[in-house]
Amino acid sequence: MNLKRFCATVLFLSLSFSAFALSDLDYLPKTVSYDPSIPKPEDVLGSPVGTWHARHDQIVRYMEILAESSDRVSLSETGKTYENRRLLLMTITAADNQKNIKSIQKRHLEVIEQGAKSNDKDPLILWMGYSVHGDESSGANASLLVAYYLAAAQGPEVDKLLENNIVLLDPALNPDGLARFAHWANMHRSQNLVSDPNNRELSQRWPRGRVNHYWFDLNRDWLLLTHPSSRARIKQFQQWRPHVLTDFHEMGPNRTFFFQPGISSRKNPWTPDQNVKLTEALGNYHAAALDETKQLYFTQESYDDFYYGKGSTYPDGLGTIGILFEQASSRGHLQDTVNGLLAFSDTIQNQVTTSLSTLKGALANKQALVEYQSNFNKLTDELIKDDRVKGYLLSESRDKARFNELKKILQQHKIEHYSLNKNAKIDNVTYNSVDSIFVPTDQPRYRLVKSIFSTRKRFDDNTFYDVSNWNLALAFNLQYTEVDKGDFRKVSYSDKQAELKVDKLPKLQGNAYAYGFSWEDYKAPKFLQRLLQSGIQVRAAESAFSAKTSSGTISFSSGSIVIPSGLNQPDDMLATIQLLSNQLNIPVWSIESGLTGQGIDLGSAKMSPITLPKVMIVGGLGVNQYEAGETWHYLDTRVGMPVSIIDMDRLSTLDMSSYTHMIWVSGNYKNLPESVIEKVAEWVDEGGVLIGQQSGTKFISDNGWLKAAFMKRSEIQDAFSAKNLQFGDREAFAAKQRIAGAVFETKLDISHPLGFGYTRSLLPVFRNTTEVLLMPEQPFITAAKYVEKPLMAGFASDEMQDLISDSAAVVAHRFGKGRVIGFVNNPNFRGVWYGTSRLMGNAIFMSKFID
Known part of the structure; x- marks a missing residue:
């Protein structure tokens, strides 16, 4: 009886903790014996894998014990997460290989990078990565069993596998998200397991365990490297360049099991066709293994292999075969699905099964994998020559x-x-x-x-x-x-x-009339925030000026920051400015007089005092966790600003008066009580700065706070004709009506306060929304607009381009004593849009100039 049938039988007999009173060995092949001196996961966890969702600290402890117990296993810490959890990479192979692991690694890189001739005895390098999405935890739990199998299994078949393979096992790519989800699932687990999909256990609150500490999707960060876990992983990947990399995920409960190749026409155009063929060859082994246990699965449909920032796709650009696996998720311990009861142990079993089929398939295709990787550079050289x-x-x-x-x-x-x-x-x-x-x-x-x-x-x-x-x-x-x-x-x-550029910083003069620095540097908002936190009085220049300094005449553009000596304590001020200047590598100039050579003088009314902002991000159920996290990440890590994240359902009782700025990212705000709408309107009218982005801007517009309207959805739909299309054209027709993510060109008004610090008016923006903000009739409130032919890179249908052409991108104006700012796009997308995230910094610090 297979594991799934056994679980189902036991479940019906008694839906209690005993439902998962299995041995870890029930997940693993019975054709081999296991070294009794190697502890099983259940010996450390206290119960068999799948009984509970293993916490990250439990996974770490088991892997440590495994490395201590087996000469096949070594363990390295590659970094730390934001929440200070350890990132691990296990190296598992035959004991003799372990003794020579550095020389094996060196030789492997010589074959790939220097064209050295490969040797039949050289082992394959296989990277097994699990649960980059923390709430897709069957992978991380399966990694315990896969690691145990490789450490403890005995017999000629296992010996051959270990002699011919170096297995690099990353048991949990997203420890912070995994920890959040394991706590959620375990804290709601009943003794009598509840399979109702509506049960609280199976319906996470906000934010979900899918994301990391700042609520980013780490599976989109392999290329962008915004986060420490991604940087640690890529460092190891570059040092190993594996032949095969696996990426174990979960999908909706009512699906089955997916493995690549997916839709071949949706692979990255720079990925060789041979990559798909080898993926298919390995897929035959996954199919055979799943056939044996009568599991439902699908392949060559759904999921693309296009974006080089995903775990199964990034490797393809470097000669590795990246493979995505997707298992239907129980999202807890047990769930009713269209395919019957789905137990957590079922999901783990399929991840174990396909982990082992990957090892088997790779070994059977060893020669083809080695030849593909050693020839990869030759194929690349041919492309280079023709380019x-x-x-x-x-x-x-x-x-x-x-x-x-x-x-x-x-x-x-x-x-x-x-x-x-x-x-x-x-x-x-x-x-x-x-x-x-x-x-x-x-x-x-x-x-x-x-x-x-x-x-x-x-x-x-x-x-x-x-x-x-x-x-x-x-x-x-x-x-x-x-x-x-x-x-x-x-x-x-x-x-x-090329090396990183470091400015030669001018020496600060102790007797200067004032000190000033440019707003053009990306880190200028962080400098300003630190000054304000230190209690230093500063001014921001609404207009450009030039001033005589100890280093000669210096031009200061709009937005530049001036620190008047007469308003501050000289000793404390000078030491703080010097320290921050050195830390952030931003030149600070010692200004000798309040009388300027050109532009406004330092005592001008256009030298406006800047006070320490107190910023609120609206969060909670209904709010897009990615956008909220990206905004939080920018303000916290790039600006160094403490930010309050306040759930929507608390706004009705919240005293808003102490907050200077309120940010509404994309979300569903239709059910907000009228009392909250009135409170927000009153707060803005009294001087608050209301900032929206994407559908958050539409919410602001719909409530009459933004002096610009969005195009009606019906007008957008009318731009697309379905005439003469057949039923089979549905997917392509739907694709024309969406923007998955492309780059558009806008024209930024760099004289506008939101444009301070920018030196060029043409600004690329990332767009993944089809909402169109119509150009407002009122002058001077459009800070940025799309150009006539806006698409710069990526796909958008001709119809969508025409709709977006010459529409508004950023609108800002006064509202009573306050200000309202609306971004059509997300300026902080995935933490890598440095070109537009400065707009958010300006919305915080330069908003008082919007008039």
Whole structure:
């Protein structure tokens, strides 16, 4: 009797804790024996796997014990999460391989990166990753059993497997989310298991365990590297470059089991077709294993393999076979589904089964996997030779912090990028050698490079599961251009990798009249926040000026910060300014007089006092947890600002008077009580700053607070014709009416307070909404608008482009004594849109200038 049938039988006999009184061995093959000296997971957990949702600390402890007990297992800590949980990577292989693991690793990289000849005796490198989404916990729980099997199983079959494979096992890619979900599921577990899908156990509150500490989806962060867990993982991946990487997930309870390949037409265009063929070859082993236990499954449908920022897709760009698995989720311990009772143990079983079928299939296809990876660079070289694009020039002269953050991402992916030996002029734009880098296409990471600088707008299949573009130069709002064969001779670049730029900071003078710094640096809001927290009195310049300083005459643009000496305690002030200047690498100039050479004087009414803001983000059930988390992450980690996150259902009793700013991200606000609507209106009227983004802006508009209206949904739908379409065209027709994620160009009014710190008016924005904000009739309140032909990169139908053309992107104005600011887009998308997240900083600190 298989595990699923056994569980079901026991469940019907007694829905109690004894329902899962199985042995861990019931999950594992019976064809081998197990070393009794190696402890099973249940010996450490106190009950068999699947009885409870294992906490992350329990998983860590078991893996430590396993490493102590078996000479096949070694364990390394690769980093820490935001909540200080340990990130682990286990290396499991034959004992003799363990003794030579460094030399095996070195030789493997020589084969991949230096073209060394592979040896039949060289082991495969297999990376097994589990539960990047914390509430998809069957993977992490299965990792306990897979690790035990590899450490304890005995026999010729296992010996052969371990001698020919290095298994890198990441038991929990999202420890913080897993811990949140395990606590939720366990705290609501009844002795008599409740399978009702409406039961509280199976319906998480806000935020869900899917996300990390800041409520980000870590499965979208492999390329962007916004978070420490992603950075730690990519560092290890680059040091190992495995042949196969597995990524174990869960999906809706009423599904079955999915494994790749998915829809072949939706793979990344830079992924070789041979990758799909090898994925299919391994898929035959998953199918055989699931057939044996009569499990339902599907493949070659649903889920794309396009975005190089996902766990099963990032490896494809570097010669690894990335494979996605999706198991129907019990979301607790037991759930009623269209396929009958689904127990947590069932979900774990399928993840174990396909983990082991991956090992078996990889070993059977060892020669093909080794040949594919060793030939990957040769195939890449052929693409490079045929490519008319020879590289990409990137430049940023005024904001080194933002430019440095992009360089850090390139460094972590080992993407080559070089300083220029001299200025380069392409299409009448001069790229200054001091402020520019060149990213050549002629390099091993060619496929990643082509993807992260892609401006492609049409694809073989325009249906996307996730974003259709992730151009990093556009996300960082850098001046950039592709360099084709004809212009390549104009580019002379160094043979050394570009370094992070550090400003030479001027020495502060103790007797200065005032001190000032530019608002153009990405870290300027953080500098200002720290000054205000220190009690230092500051002024912000509404207009540009130039002033005589100890370093000569310096020009200060709108938004620049001035610290008058006469309003502060000189000794404490000077030490604080110097410390922050050094920490943030922002030059501070010692201004010698309040009389300026040009523009406003330092005592002008347009030198406005800035006070410490107190910001609230509206959260709770109904609010988009990703957008709320992205806003929190920006303000907390990039600005250093303590932010209050207050659930919607508390607003009716909340005293709003102490808050200066209120942020409404996307969400469902239809059921807010009228009393709350009236409180918000009164709060703004009395001087509060109301900020909305995406559907949060529509909520603000619908309540009459924003002086701009959205296009009716019926008008948007009328732009698409279904005439002459057949039933089979439904999916393609729906794809035309959505924007999964593309880059659009806006024109930013850099004289507007929301545009302070920007030096170029054309601003790329990320858009994944179809809502269209009509241009307001009132002048001076549109801070940014879409250009006539707005699509820059990624897919959007012609109909959607026409609707968005010349529409409003950012609107801001007074409302009584307060201000209202509406963003059509999400300026903080996935923590990587450095080019637009500054708009949120301006909305906080420069909002008083909106008049």
